[in-house]
Amino acid sequence: ETGVTQTPRHLVMGMTNKKSLKCEQHLGHNAMYWYKQSAKKPLELMFVYNFKEQTENNSVPSRFSPECPNSSHLFLHLHTLQPEDSALYLCASSQGDRENNEQFFGPGTRLTVL
């Protein structure tokens, strides 16, 4: 399963650190997404990019900063996170102009904030 890849797969960081999550899709899709998956709120949509333009920001705190330099790459920059930000961060992509909009997920980054 190499359609959507994410690095790193696991990340442990302190609250004062700055780190970035990377997502890459090899499916020729034009829409990419960041989701947060935790025990309390499964599959919580964070950001949506269509054709490299951010179209959705679901009230995500500013300590999360997305970047989409092109339709194949998506980053999530992290700084001054809180322990409650510990979760699985999933990237997904889809062909945004198709009605069925099947989303293909990456394997996720398991983030632990100490």
Added chain:
Amino acid sequence: GENVEQHPSTLSVQEGDSAVIKCTYSDSASNYFPWYKQELGKRPQLIIDIRSNVGEKKDQRIAVTLNKTAKHFSLHITETQPEDSAVYFCAALLSGSARQLTFGSGTQLTVLP
């Protein structure tokens, strides 16, 4: 916006029995309803979906039904097997939206041997 509710949150069945998971949605303009399966430690993957112009769709042991009037849709798994154990998520796509899916909260299905 759309709101999707999913029940039950956990479900245990004996191997060979059927399992049913139900979801309701709030916006009648939603027109696409996929179901994703997430096995432990793995990514969610699409298993079946249904469009609003269809009432039922079947693929081997899994089927999905849609009631547009009542705004609910269900996943049916027959002859369950241990490998069906996973978390299942329903979702709804709002027509004309920025192509974002609204997911239900998930159902942990356990098939007991």
